[in-house]
Amino acid sequence: MADFSGLLARCERTAFKLEMRDQYMTGDxxxxxxxxxxxxxxxxxxSDWTATARSAVNRGVTMRRVRIVSEPVSAYIIFEHAVTPGVNLAAGEEIRWxxxxxxxxLLLPGNDVWIFDDQLVQFCHFAGDGSWVxxxxxxxxxxxxxxxxxxxxAWDRAADHREYHV
Structure with a gap:
């Protein structure tokens, strides 16, 4: 996460995340x-993530995240939806589903991706079981x-967190 934190610290305007997996690190x-x-x-x-994201938002960075999910949703997506208010929204992120x-x-990248200031992308690679690679x-x-x-x-089509129910 150190490389991400550095990228976010240098970010000046926007940090957008596109998530497309139904399961991530279930050992977390x-x-x-x-x-x-x-x-x-x-x-x-x-709380470390929330503080990191809040710091960026407080500097004026708009943070948005779209989660593309299969339905019916997986247990992991139910978990993400449950923690979103206390983690992501509390930090000032905007979340859509x-x-x-x-x-x-839609033409989507092959991996989850962060997009910083429309100048740099960070692709996030995961194994089939959701473990980070x-x-x-x-x-x-x-x-x-x-x-x-x-x-x-994806953002234009997605529902706001408060409107999407799992």
Whole structure:
């Protein structure tokens, strides 16, 4: 996460995230706490993220995230939806949800991606089981534009967190 934190610290205007997986790191302590029935503990375990994101938002960075999800949703997506108010929204992020069936005609990148200031993308690579593998950055104007266009198209179709129910 250090490389992401550095990218976010240098970000001046926008940090947009496109998430497209139905499961991420299910061994993560926050997920395990939620799975054990302790939503409060799960949210608390993400306090570093909340502080990092809030710091960026307080500097004037607009943070938006679209989660493209299969329906019916997975247990992991139910977890993400449950912690979003106390983690992401509390930090000032804007979160939207897009059912995968409504994204079929969108041209999307092959991996989750962060888009910083429409100048740099960070692709997030995960294994089939949702475990994190690596991140890599790309500042090619063509690649950044493709990812930014994909994010914008998904954002326009997605429902605000408060309107999307799992």
């Amino acid at each position: 302590p926050g997920y395990l706490a939620w799975e054990a029935g302790d939503l409060g503990r799960a949210v608390q375990l993400y 897009l059912p995968r069936r409504l994204a079929s005609d 690596a991140n890599d950055e790309n500042d090619s104007p063509a690649v950044v534009k493709q990812c930014a266009d994909a994010f914008a198209a």
